[in-house]
Amino acid sequence: xLADVRRRSGCRIVHALKAFAVPAVFPVLxxxxxxxxxxxxxxxxxxxxxxxxxxxTCGPAYSDEDLETLLAVTHHLDFNSVxxxxxxxxxxxxxxxxxxxxxxxxLRVNPRCSTTAVAKYDPCAPGSRLGAPVESLRGAGxxxxxxxxxxxxxxxxGEDLExxxxxxxxxxxxxxxxPSIRSFNLGGxxxxxxxxxxxxxxxxxxxxxxxxYRLEEVWLEPGEAAVLHSGVLVAHVVDLFSNxxxxxxxxxxxxAAHMPDTLDMPYRPEVTLDGRPAGESGPHLYRLGGCTCLAxxxxxxxxxHRPLRVxxxxxxxxxxxxxxxxxxxFNGVRHPDIVLRHEDGRLETVRRFDYGDFRSQMGWSPPGxx
Numbered sequence: 001x002l003a004d005v006r007r008r009s010g011c012r013i014v015h016a017l018k019a020f021a022v023p024a025v026f027p028v029l030x031x032x033x034x035x036x037x038x039x040x041x042x043x044x045x046x047x048x049x050x051x052x053x054x055x056x057t058c059g060p061a062y063s064d065e066d067l068e069t070l071l072a073v074t075h076h077l078d079f080n081s082v083x084x085x086x087x088x089x090x091x092x093x094x095x096x097x098x099x100x101x102x103x104x105x106x107l108r109v110n111p112r113c114s115t116t117a118v119a120k121y122d123p124c125a126p127g128s129r130l131g132a133p134v135e136s137l138r139g140a141g142x143x144x145x146x147x148x149x150x151x152x153x154x155x156x157x158g159e160d161l162e163x164x165x166x167x168x169x170x171x172x173x174x175x176x177x178x179p180s181i182r183s184f185n186l187g188g189x190x191x192x193x194x195x196x197x198x199x200x201x202x203x204x205x206x207x208x209x210x211x212x213y214r215l216e217e218v219w220l221e222p223g224e225a226a227v228l229h230s231g232v233l234v235a236h237v238v239d240l241f242s243n244x245x246x247x248x249x250x251x252x253x254x255x256a257a258h259m260p261d262t263l264d265m266p267y268r269p270e271v272t273l274d275g276r277p278a279g280e281s282g283p284h285l286y287r288l289g290g291c292t293c294l295a296x297x298x299x300x301x302x303x304x305h306r307p308l309r310v311x312x313x314x315x316x317x318x319x320x321x322x323x324x325x326x327x328x329x330f331n332g333v334r335h336p337d338i339v340l341r342h343e344d345g346r347l348e349t350v351r352r353f354d355y356g357d358f359r360s361q362m363g364w365s366p367p368g369x370x
Contacts, residue, residue, distance in 0.1 A: 001193045002226060003032040009206035011218040014056055016188045017043040019223025019321050023050035024340050024350040029226055037188065037221035041069035048073040056185065056221060058108055058149060060129060062088070071095050071103065076219075078106040078149045078185065081132050082140045093144045106147030106185065107132055113152060113167035115160040116189075118265065124152050134171040147217075148176060151187030155224070158201035161190065165205060169212075176213040183217040184209060192225045224321035231320025233259065233336060237312045238291070247286045249308050254290030256297045257333045259319065260326050263296065270317040271302050278302035288314075292331040329358050 006013045015029050016037040023046070035053030038044035040062075047055045057070055058078035067088055070077055077092070079085040085107060097103040110131030114124040123130040131150060152164050165186075168176075175181060186206075191197050210218050239250040255262040262269060271278040271288070282303030290297035327335055338351040 001199065002222070005192060005199055005202055005206075005220075006032075006034070009203040009218075010210060011206045011220055012054070013220045013222070014054060015051075015226050016221045016223030017047060018325065019188075020227045021046060021325055022338060022340075022350070024338075024348075025227075026051045033226070035075075037223070038074065041066045044070055044074050056219065058106075058151070058185075067091065071097065075102065076104050076106060076147065076183070076185070078108050078147065080108050080130065082107070082136050082142075085145065086141060089141070089144055098144075104146050104183065105144055106149045106183065107137075107142070107145050108149045108151065109134070109137075109168070109172055111150055111152065111164060111167040111171055113164050115152065115156060115163060116154045118154065120264065121154040122152075137172075137175070142175075142180070146180060147183035147185060148172060148181060149185035149187065151185075151189065151221075153187065153189030155191050156189055157191060157194075157196075158198045158205060161186065161202065162205055165209060173213075176215075181213065182215060183219065184213065184215050185219040185221065188221045188223055190220060190222045190225060191228075192220075192222055193228050194225075227320040229318050231318065231323065233316040233319040233323065235314045235316060237308050237310050237314065240286075240308060240310060248289055249286040250289050250291065251299075251314065252291055252334075253316075253336065254292045254297055254330075254333050255299045256290060256292050256294050257328050257330045258290075258336065259299075259316065259323050260328075261322050262299050268300055269319070271299075272315045272317065273304050273306075273308070273312060276305050278304050284308070291333055294330070329361050332358050 002013050012034040014035045014037045015033050018039050030051055030053060036047035036051045036055055038047055038055060038057045040059045044055050044057050055074045056076040057074040060080050061084060092098055092105060095103065108131045110124060110128060110133050112124050112133065114122050116122045119125055150168060153160055176184065192199060192202065206218050233253060235251045235253040237249050238252050241248050261267045280303065284307050285301060285303040286308055287301050288299040290299065335353040337349050340348045340350050342348065
């Protein structure tokens with residue numbers, strides 16, 4: 001689906017590593033995409049080492065050390081504020097990769113056009129720290145900036161993109177039409193691979209945008225769109241008990257440590273038992289709790305087709321996106337193995353976590369390994 005949009009619209013699409021960053025799957029993704037979007041130096045290094053293609057980087061701010069790494073590996077370096085660009089402009093423009101044209105620079109703008117209902121995920125919320133508002137560009141020295149970038153969507157459709165593009169044109173249209181601007185990054189948050197997404201609308205919007213501003217490149221950087229409806233987190237029931245007429249099932253996985261979006265979004269995952277989906281109500285209703293001491297480590301209330309038993313296997317679906325990248329070692333809980341299922345059905349364990357991983361994250365390293 002992403003490759004079809006790329007072909008029909010003439011845009012370029014990269015995968016946002018903030019949503020999914022397992023190198024074992026990169027050979028599949030890079031068949032269809034142009035590269036990766038990174039939020040900082042470590043993601044950019046991962047993309048350079050394992051993915052290839054173009055690397056687009058945009059973070060809220062860069063340190064001197066960050067910049068040194070990024071200048072060596074990224075192809076598009078976008079700055080979140082005029083101040084950051086002014087601080088690093090001479091250093092960037094003097095770099096050999098910039099002078100050769102291998103590295104381009106852009107500015108993230110904030111069109112103040114809120115289209116998402118969840119304030120925590122709204123870069124256009126009042127007082128946002130993400131993107132330069134139009135008034136900050138007045139009198140700014142933008143020599144060397146050849147691209148503009150906005151990222152305002154979160155799991156949204158083409159209609160919200162259309163509304164945002166109208167707001168961007170009202171505020172930044174003159175800048176986009178200037179000869180110095182050659183590329184335009186429409187960011188991520190596009191639910192392109194959802195069944196009800198209007199991909200024809202997206203193709204039209206991209207084509208119109210390229211024509212309107214006479215751009216060389218239009219970029220999209222969705223993350224979860226490449227891995228929607230993939231990834232299964234396998235859990236097991238380790239205890240069952242009642243409290244205040246509520247049935248509890250404690251699992252060997254954690255919302256807080258393994259799938260924090262169930263707490264942050266909030267997000268209700270699809271859960272199956274014996275291959276049958278759980279519902280929201282019914283005679284066998286359980287509150288699924290995680291294995292940490294956090295009182296709020298609760299996945300939700302789920303009704304099953306039969307009573308649960310200790311040892312039952314529960315499967316959480318659509319878990320590839322924003323799970324592995326957000327895991328924590330809170331309480332020292334063990335992380336599940338990362339297992340790749342090949343097209344022929346073969347299972348390959350690409351990562352198995354153990355106590356040594358926890359110990360090392362807490363600051364211990366063997367003698368002789370600083």
